[in-house]
Amino acid sequence: MDGPVLADKWDALIEPGRVHGSLYYDTAIFKEEIEKIWFTTWVYIGHESEVPNNNDFVTKALGPMPVLMTRDRKGEVQLLLNRCPHRGNAVCVLEKGNKASFTCPYHSWTFSNDGALIGYAFPDGYQKAEKSELGLSKVTRVANYRGFIFGSMAAEGPTLEEHLGGAITALDRLCDNSPTGEVEITAGFLQHRTKANWKFILENECDGYHPAFVHSSIFSVADSGITDLYGADAVAVTRSFGNGHTEVDPRPEFRRRDKPLSWFNTKPERLPDYVQQMNEAYGPERAREIMIDGTPHIMIFPNLFIAEIQIFVIQPVSANESIQHVTALQFKGAPDMNRRLRQQTMGSVGPAGFLLADDTEMYERNQRGLEIRDPEYLYLKRGEHRERHDEDGYLIGHATDDLPSREIWKHYRSLMEDK
């Protein structure tokens, strides 16, 4: 297709307040997304605490592509592509472990855990093979913000800090909730497969319209404290940081309640060690502020969802299949808090979770619904009339508005259009 037609294509697919259904099921669009989004922008890979010791490794992913995250002999975190440069075999098939080198089982080429080719079998068969050019490929750019490791396959482009923009404050807010200022990912992941496009998951994460209905079963039998946040009278807001990053900000509600740890539906008496650690780390006044505001609820485009007490890493598999990798957040050195974080996470998310089983049921029904070709578009106009800017200039809306979806699609379009 030539230029003008291409532009028309995106005009037709993504209109203000509505998007075409084919964006969720068209396999050609999915392939285009892999190139223009997943292999271009910054993508969350893993957390440095998943490879705490030298020579630790763990298998992660960048979009559909497996990535070997290692901590090399010098202590540097490396993102290696698990493909032997010889014939393409995997140099590692274990999910995690501790190894200083990886040997391809096919012809015994051996690589250091920083990717360098150490040697190959029967070396006199090669005359001019340049070992320095035959190492494992790497994720082109790697960046670490407070332990969160991101990768980008694009040699050039915005820095991670530029990509995150205002969303970076959410990572700071999260780390502030740890008495040591450090978050850890140590509890292992649940992997939840769903027959739905990755963007349905992305859009749902800051959709405050659905909880009262999708989760009414659990809200009616357990006091979760979530109901007030997403009612018609909620004072929580949705916010767009630009670059596709969106959040639900419940702090207005928590500040109205003015009760530390209300965000976690608990009380200081229930987590005395944590509260004492926070007071000692930050001083009582600041600790109280942090414990009233709680942790963020932010969808960092395109794949890291920080959901107060857990993280989800969203992985696209095909146009109509995705995986949600989920685990509890852990605050370094806060065992009583960590136990509650794990217990609440295990109850609510994963394939059997009180919440996520039903969210995921919705994703699959949405996906199947698109086989019905009329109406062709999805309707995303809720709250258009009440969008406004906050004091920092970010677009905000009511907690139940479609603002996050509209903003995700705006950024999506900017990446997908050849500009």
Added chain:
Amino acid sequence: MTTEQEAIAGPEILKAWIGADRVFEKKFDPELYHEVSQFIFREARLQDIHDYDAWEDLWTDDALYWVPANGTDIDPETQMSMVYDNRSRIALRVRQLKTGRRHSQTPPSQLARIISNFEFLKSATDDIKVVCNAQIFETNLRGDTMWAARNEYTLRRVDGALKMAYKKVVLVNNNKAIYTLSFLV
């Protein structure tokens, strides 16, 4: 252990899957075998037909219902499990299902499960420890799914009737990405 057996032992990843050594009961008690297998068949049937109240009644007051992830003998106090329910959370799980608005079970999964390979484990107390395999066919709005698991039970006599004090369900693919598992497994 002989050299041949060591060679068969296999890589670490398999050990994580097989779990710690289990000590099996060599004595065979046909009456107990019959009673225990009938109890577990009944549990399977109550799960298949979604008789939530009758299923909940099978548990003791100190029950633990555990579906680990990423291996067989992970430490549930540091690692994520798919289900790690004490008695009150079992009750909550059942209450949610009974609302009729647990969307992933509305309509409920249609299920048939085969339970087999019963073996008793040595028990140091009056509790009865038994392992078995389960294969479950599920069909729901998404489609057909096969589930396979190795189950481990601790059963206890309470007022003359068997009750479940512990049920662990080790899905064969619990280290992989799996579909929603919202029926009682």
